[in-house]
Amino acid sequence: MRNTWLIFKREYLERVRTRSxxxxxxxxxxxxxxxxxxxxxxxxxxxxxxxxxxxxSTPQFGKTVRQQxxxxxxxxxxxxxxxxxxxxxxxxxxxxxxxxxxxPTEAERSVLRDKVSAHAIDGYLWLTDDAxxxxxxxWYSREIMGFQExxxxxxxxxxxxxxxxxxxKGITAAQADQMLQPIKVQPVxxxxxxxAKGSGGARFLEIVVMVMLIYVAVLLYGISVMRSVLxxxxxxxxxxxxxxxxxxxxxxxxxxxxxxxxxxQILVWIIMAGVVALPSLATQPNFSELxxxxxxxxxxxxxxxxxxLLYSTMYATIGAITTTEQEGQQLQFLIxxxxxxxxxxxxxxxxTPDSAAVVWMSLIPFFxxxxxxxxxxxxxxxxxxxxxxxxxxxxxxxxxxxLCARIYRIGVLIYGKRATLPEIVKWLKYAKA
Amino acid sequence: MNSVxxxxxxTSADAQESGAAVSVELSGVRKCYDEFxxxxxxxxxxxxxxxxxLLGPNGAGKTSTxxxxxxxxxxxxxxxxxxxxxxxRAHMDQFGYLPEERGLYRKxxxxxxxxxxxxxxxxxxxxxxxxxxxxxxxxxxxxxxxKKVEExxxxxxxxxxxxxxxxxxPKLIIMDEPFTGLDPANAVVLKDVLIEMAKSGKTILxxxxxMDQVERLCQSICLINHxxxxxxxxxxxxxARYGLRNVQIKYDGDARFLQEKRLVQSFNDYGNYVEVHLxxxxxxxxxxxxxxxNARLDKFEVMExxxxxxxxxxxxxxxx
Numbered sequence: 001m002r003n004t005w006l007i008f009k010r011e012y013l014e015r016v017r018t019r020s021x022x023x024x025x026x027x028x029x030x031x032x033x034x035x036x037x038x039x040x041x042x043x044x045x046x047x048x049x050x051x052x053x054x055x056x057s058t059p060q061f062g063k064t065v066r067q068q069x070x071x072x073x074x075x076x077x078x079x080x081x082x083x084x085x086x087x088x089x090x091x092x093x094x095x096x097x098x099x100x101x102x103x104p105t106e107a108e109r110s111v112l113r114d115k116v117s118a119h120a121i122d123g124y125l126w127l128t129d130d131a132x133x134x135x136x137x138x139w140y141s142r143e144i145m146g147f148q149e150x151x152x153x154x155x156x157x158x159x160x161x162x163x164x165x166x167x168x169k170g171i172t173a174a175q176a177d178q179m180l181q182p183i184k185v186q187p188v189x190x191x192x193x194x195x196a197k198g199s200g201g202a203r204f205l206e207i208v209v210m211v212m213l214i215y216v217a218v219l220l221y222g223i224s225v226m227r228s229v230l231x232x233x234x235x236x237x238x239x240x241x242x243x244x245x246x247x248x249x250x251x252x253x254x255x256x257x258x259x260x261x262x263x264x265q266i267l268v269w270i271i272m273a274g275v276v277a278l279p280s281l282a283t284q285p286n287f288s289e290l291x292x293x294x295x296x297x298x299x300x301x302x303x304x305x306x307x308x309l310l311y312s313t314m315y316a317t318i319g320a321i322t323t324t325e326q327e328g329q330q331l332q333f334l335i336x337x338x339x340x341x342x343x344x345x346x347x348x349x350x351x352t353p354d355s356a357a358v359v360w361m362s363l364i365p366f367f368x369x370x371x372x373x374x375x376x377x378x379x380x381x382x383x384x385x386x387x388x389x390x391x392x393x394x395x396x397x398x399x400x401x402x403l404c405a406r407i408y409r410i411g412v413l414i415y416g417k418r419a420t421l422p423e424i425v426k427w428l429k430y431a432k433a
Numbered sequence: 434m435n436s437v438x439x440x441x442x443x444t445s446a447d448a449q450e451s452g453a454a455v456s457v458e459l460s461g462v463r464k465c466y467d468e469f470x471x472x473x474x475x476x477x478x479x480x481x482x483x484x485x486x487l488l489g490p491n492g493a494g495k496t497s498t499x500x501x502x503x504x505x506x507x508x509x510x511x512x513x514x515x516x517x518x519x520x521x522r523a524h525m526d527q528f529g530y531l532p533e534e535r536g537l538y539r540k541x542x543x544x545x546x547x548x549x550x551x552x553x554x555x556x557x558x559x560x561x562x563x564x565x566x567x568x569x570x571x572x573x574x575x576x577x578x579x580k581k582v583e584e585x586x587x588x589x590x591x592x593x594x595x596x597x598x599x600x601x602x603p604k605l606i607i608m609d610e611p612f613t614g615l616d617p618a619n620a621v622v623l624k625d626v627l628i629e630m631a632k633s634g635k636t637i638l639x640x641x642x643x644m645d646q647v648e649r650l651c652q653s654i655c656l657i658n659h660x661x662x663x664x665x666x667x668x669x670x671x672x673a674r675y676g677l678r679n680v681q682i683k684y685d686g687d688a689r690f691l692q693e694k695r696l697v698q699s700f701n702d703y704g705n706y707v708e709v710h711l712x713x714x715x716x717x718x719x720x721x722x723x724x725x726x727n728a729r730l731d732k733f734e735v736m737e738x739x740x741x742x743x744x745x746x747x748x749x750x751x752x753x
Contacts, residue, residue, distance in 0.1 A: 236535070246522065
């Protein structure tokens with residue numbers, strides 16, 4: 001116990017004291033934020049205002065369409081998607097300049113085509129009476145139109161036509177508006193006897209963020225464990241260590257020490273994220289939907305730790321059976337495959353958390369850290385399943401640690417054998433001379 | 434040919450007090466790696482107090498033997514006992530180990546590293562800190578205590594490693610080639626420390642292939658070849674057993690005594706100085722009588738065989 005503690009302490013302190021740990025811990029959240037925010041900023045900033053021309057046979061109709069377009073924002077109507085909160089909910093007048101052109105001639109068409117090519121305008125909507133009669137209008141532009149923009153244009157045009165047709169039948173604009181109001185379906189999930197609003201968009205985000213944390217941390221710290229096993233082997237300090245502590249003590253101290261470094265880092269990140277992001281997040285309507293209950297947090301900590309232990313033990317084994325880092329990285333795919341498979345299984349887990357395939361997969365120790373955790377967030381599985389997956393996971397980790405500690409020792413032997421064979425040949429020559 | 438003095442046997446009160454008549458005993462120990470037999474039926478016993486030399490050509494099985502005594506690898510068969518008990522983990526805290534290749538964490542500070550090694554061997558942090566200071570003073574490392582290991586020269590790292598091996602005041606100290614990498618001045622400091630520890634009753638197992646060191650430092654040796662002990666025991670006895678077969682004679686006069694085939698197997702005459710290799714079973718005293726009868730002798734010295742000669746002789750025979 002004392003030896004494990006000493007080795008744990010050394011691993012932890014030596015890592016936490018390095019400059020690279022400090023830099024990574026402090027800068028990583030900043031870099032992540034920049035990486036997440038920049039593409040969205042570029043998408044809106046880069047293009048500026050779009051210049052659009054509506055070509056129509058009757059100017060009045062064109063103006064009505066323009067008015068309709070300007071009053072309806074370009075957005076999907078899934079309000080639960082927090083991703084759309086920033087980019088797509090801008091007002092149309094900030095995004096578009098719309099002009100009405102009342103000469104739908106072939107000559108005008110070629111003029112507009114040239115303007116598009118010359119970047120004078122960004123596109124034009126061919127909205128002649130003929131086109132309307134065939135209920136098919138055409139949008140010309142340099143770039144392929146996004147799905148959201150296409151339905152935005154289509155809906156605006158249909159709305160104007162419907163209103164015109166209704167008013168021709170003597171219905172007032174206000175009445176028409178009321179009639180045309182679309183019906184929205186609000187999803188309500190029933191969880192443990194209580195109603196929970198929302199379609200689970202925030203929850204989806206939560207799963208993705210937490211799973212990415214597990215995934216990245218396992219890879220990052222697993223490789224770190226592998227490197228440190230290799231270092232001890234090649235520097236031969238392993239011989240001194242094995243003369244003082246058992247290989248199981250060494251392995252346990254190392255895994256826990258590196259794991260504690262990872263937890264420290266994640267804790268710092270969570271605190272940083274809390275300080276920076278909570279005030280702005282709290283005002284978001286989806287915030288209350290996040291499953292940050294103590295139970296889910298505990299599940300995260302538990303599955304994170306066990307997942308880390310499982311995979312880093314495998315990394316330590318690879319470190320013990322190889323002699324260089326290159327060799328080690330070639331064998332790494334053995335570890336990455338189950339991790340990637342777990343990530344692929346996330347969508348089925350979120351859609352059908354009760355299906356037999358999902359239940360069985362989430363019980364297998366190599367997938368459990370990600371899949372069982374995801375199931376707990378989506379829809380709490382029966383207690384026996386959680387306990388069974390935990391028991392299997394703990395058993396596998398314990399078995400792997402014992403196995404790996406043995407391989408650790410054999411690893412030293414492999415080194416010794418390789419080193420001595422050429423020496424024997426040399427010695428034979430020397431003895432004969 | 435150099436005349437060699439066998440070091441006096443160290444008999445110390447401490448060594449007797451430690452109880453067991455032997456510090457380390459191996460009997461019929463065998464270790465194979467796949468097809469390759471590293472150690473085959475090796476038996477040796479190391480008495481407490483003193484320096485024991487483990488000799489042998491490269492690949493003879495020295496390192497495997499040491500690793501088995503250190504409990505790093507387990508013998509396939511045979512018994513290892515230390516201080517009169519079968520080898521167990523509990524003994525490890527009384528062992529100090531200096532492996533042949535440097536084994537230190539490069540990024541750790543010298544002081545932290547020594548503290549870590551001392552604590553692993555059961556010392557309290559405070560005790561380890563006090564001890565490492567006095568050791569570092571002795572080896573002139575005090576100025577380097579807060580430097581990282583990788584900033585130190587190889588020789589300095591070697592000294593750090595040595596301190597790490599003896600910080601916990603072990604009863605048995607196993608050193609694999611401890612002098613390699615040390616400059617002459619530091620080699621002298623290390624030699625003095627080793628002799629001092631041996632005198633205070635510690636058992637030191639020294640593995641090396643440098644014969645001159647063994648001749649000067651060790652009281653007993655084991656010469657391993659092909660994983661077998663080809664020679665084992667008290668160095669003086671071994672040399673006596675190998676016989677005093679060379680005689681140096683400085684003479685003036687008749688050199689007829691050199692022709693006596695019964696006594697002289699071969700000789701190398703330099704005029705008035707000759708090196709004689711005695712015939713098997715010949716007595717040097719007889720040659721002395723014969724030579725002094727006809728010539729004036731300025732010097733007649735029976736040379737002890739050097740360990741190197743014995744080594745080449747024994748290893749040559751066992752390979753034949």
